[in-house]
Amino acid sequence: MPPRHQEEACFDTTELAAKVAQVHHAFAEYLDPHVPDCALPSAGPSDSVGQGSADATTAVGDRPRLEVLPQAESGSRYRCLFQLLSHPYRYARRKHGIATALEGDEFVIAAPRIKLLMRAFLEHLASDDRLAKSCRSLNFHVTLSDDSMLALVYEEPLDEVGWREAAEACRTALGLGTIVGRAKKQCIALPRTHVLERFPLQPGLDVYQQQEESIFSNPSAPMCLQTMQWLVEVARQFGGTDLNLLELYSGSGTYTPAMCSVFAHVLSVEIQRTLVEAARRNLELNHCESRATVHRAPVEFCRRLLRSREHEGRRYDAVLLDPPRDGLDDFTRSQLHNFEVVMLISCSPLRKLILDAEALHTTHRLARMVILDHFPGTRHLEAAVVFVRHRTIDAPVAVDD
Structure with a gap:
């Protein structure tokens, strides 16, 4: 039987409970042994996010409970x-x-x-x-x-x-x-x-997003909103208000304005020109220009930034990564140890995210983990995690691609 992290990215089932059980098994050494209930909440999307925090705080020891944000298959695609x-x-x-x-x-x-x-x-x-x-x-x-x-x-x-x-x-x-x-x-x-989309992030705070016809946007608007709310919740929980955030693979800035509501400053980095232009428009829509910078950068710039964690006089001790399905490359993974808080969204939890957890476990603890059912009724599942540093070691040797 192959190691857990060599399993296929796609699941062998479309049932949410079965997919959650597979993720829980893969991350068993990092999670509370309780397998979560996958039933849909009776509350609306914006009311159900806080439940994860309560579950996480009732975990055994330092191991958090696995959280789940489900959604009904019917009517989920926008x-x-x-x-x-x-x-x-x-x-x-x-x-x-x-x-x-x-x-x-x-x-x-x-x-x-x-x-x-x-x-x-x-x-x-x-x-x-x-x-x-x-x-x-x-x-x-x-x-x-x-x-x-x-x-x-x-x-x-x-x-x-x-x-x-x-x-x-x-x-x-x-x-x-x-x-x-x-x-x-x-x-x-x-x-x-x-x-023009309007996400009611929290009472008194809406996030606006200009979604272009030719640029990818999350096809499930309710789940996109819940993901934003979860990220804001955990960012506040782990000291985001005192930190600057480095956001990599930021795309068209889906999460950047929401992160501006928490972190002191956000540096959003993307390679593709059209996505950078879209992200800047979305910052302007939300009047976040003074709280965030969108930077179009080649790979070498990103590598220097990961090594130094500094840019234009600011130090970045928190990082948010939302990589494509192939997950993080070895070099990026090797540079995450010195960030205080690592927030990571993965569309390949069994094949890629488990590698990230194994690489970080010597310096960080897995503090929160949530299942994001962006594509109900399919063989796919996404997850988001937060790793918080518990001790410092010498920086690992950088791994080239």
Whole structure:
């Protein structure tokens, strides 16, 4: 039998309780032996986060209880991509390279507003199908704050005048916030290429996010909100108000404004130019420019920053990392020992996050861990952890990629 950390990133089950049990088994030496209940809370998303803190404080010794933030599979997806089939018009989803038509309300994971828009769009095409010609795919995107966008991708060039006329008629009929058409070297937006999301982070504090049609955003808005709230909670619990935060793999700044509500200063680092531009826009939306800096940086800059933990006169003793599915590289992992607080989000808890725990256990204790059910009903699961330093050792030798 292979070691735990060599298991596949995907789980062998879609049942949340079974996936949680696998994670608990993999991290057994770091966690309280109690296996958590995976039942959905009766409270709303923003009311259920604090329960994790209570569970964590009732753990045995220094080992925290595993926390779980579940969500119902039905209505969980706020961003849905489909193909459009004709004769008659209907939606299809591609799986294993094959487009399979949906029947009626079969796509249960779509948010209620998306289901309404799906029906309304097909009804609109029955009387005016100009938008359907050469349409390859379409993406519905809605928000907690009731904004909405329909983005259509075409095989053939768009007649701009004709498309605008048809799109405006559709936008009015469906009550859409915006509609976007894309073809090769063409992008037409009526009136914009994004939706505006508002996350009620806590009473009296909302976080705004401009979610672009062409940039990834979390498809589960309720779970994204709960993740923000959990990160804010643990940041406060472990002294974030007195620390500066280094945020790596920050993307479009999903968590940066929320972290600005806790930490003295946030340095957000991302490599991709389009994501850096989006992150800066989101900082401006939340009036966080004085509390955070977004830096576009090559790999070597990130390495120097991890080694020194200093930039422009500030020292960073806390770090937040949200890496892609491949997880942390060996060099980054080797430099985390000298941070006081390490917050890490992982979409591969069995294969990658366990390596991080094993690498940090000599200097840090696992203080909090939560299961984030971003994709209910699938073989995937995400987790977030907080490691807090309990002793200092000589800095390990840096590991090259």
